[in-house]
Amino acid sequence: MIDLKALRENPDRFIDGARKKGVAVDIARLLALDAERRELGARQEALRAEQNRLSKEIGPKLGQLTGKLKSASGDDKAAIEAEVAEIKAAPARLKEDIQALEQRIASLEPEFNEILLRVPLPPDADVPVGTSSDDNVEIRRWAPNGWDFGKSFEANRGFKPRTHIELCEMHGLVDFPRGVKIAGSRSYILTGDGMRLHQAVLRFALDFMTNENGFRPLSVPVLVREEAMTGTGFFPAGRDQAYQINEADRGGGYDMFLTGTGEVGLMGLHQDEILDEATLPLRYVTVSTCFRREAGAAGKDTAGLYRIHQFDKVEQVVIDVADESKSRAHHRDMIGFVETLLQRLELPYRLLQCCTGDLGVKNADMVDIECWMPGRGEPDANGVPSGAFGETHSASRLYDYQCRRLNMRYRPGGETGKGPTTFCYSLNNTVAASPRILIPILEMHQNADGSVTIPEPLRPYMNGQARIG
């Protein structure tokens, strides 16, 4: 959620930001509703003040009169009753007016909130303007010794690559047909070394973040309430991407949602808290199963392990004070962790600065990391794929957009600080999402005979095994 005060002071910044992101949102309407809301609110508040003042006067008077009423009779009684009625009349009128205003304000609320939640965080000034992922800008790329991006896989390695699908089939790493039988399209079952490799990557990534980078490992709920989805900024915009568990209609009270990332649980952790500044920055990592409907992606990446409804992901988040330079520094760090991890796995990758059109509502800045996947891309005349980059990581900077929604604050100046409570800044980044990352691992480390060399760092997690096949 954006800062309403900032919007009032500088609407153009948000109008411009929404335009750059390609988000259609009627900010003029929002401002009009806001003005009306405040105007009505001010009038209501004045009436309430009057009502409160009268109540304080009336109490004792009423007490006296009801006392008299007990001993009174005849004309006296009637006179007192009339006086009581008169005293009650003024506040009663106020009450009617207040309630009328209350109703008018309430009638504005749904539209107001609907628009407010959809106003995107403006992109940072240094984010390239663009309309889609085609306009993303490459920052840099890296490849291990012996790999030249300028040459084909065959030219690099001396043999034609097999796709991960072929490799999985060859070594019995995944059972796609039975996955589909059980759970429908985009489902799979990791089998044997496939499952072992999957677990090895996840555990390696978690240990790397925990042991080497000082992140605190946490488990998170993946089945959450709607508030957690809205608070973390995934709703309402991404509502159609989340699986909804229908509990309300079967007497469960309320519906639940399956999370598409561990970010929801990690960020929801400190919802509604005022954090001690001394504890910041918070660095959390989790591994969780992620669920995505992939609505709107019908027919896209239907084969293999690339685009699937359920996967596991090691996710990192950082929560810190409201400071842009720190936010940028954390971003660099978090990207650096991933680069180190990919380099240890000897996977070629590139960093992409996402353009404004590719940021989504909640990010001010986002860098995607794509690994080289030899099995992707258009096949040539001989049916050998060209290879292509495929997104494996996404590092976001959100400023206070998310923490504002989550109501996560700190008080500058520490425990004894007198500063105003301030919304924290948050960031998140993938560490490793599997099985998608198995694609470059299998395809890049395949040998001429189809066997796959297991990258060194994963071997301890596979009982020392050095190759598959």
Place this chain on the structure above:
RNA sequence: GGAGAGGUGGCAGAGCGGUUGAAUGCGCCGGAUUCGAAAUCCGGUUGGGCCUCCGGGUCCACGGGGGUUCGAAUCCCCCCCUCUCCGCCA
């Protein structure tokens, strides 16, 4: 799944229709005392919205929402959450 109890400030815990945003204790902060500290004493100590001539004004919030009432932390209804016992169970 059945039966019951309860949700009040950082914590503990009063209040159960009328200046109660809330007693009291603990904690915390400031000050006094002290060579210093402990103890003691004094004072302070929730969050948010709106308006502001920046002095301040005003409203909201006692799990959440609605209702009754001139007036609700206190009464009523719905929801959420926690705890205890029984049943079931990884």
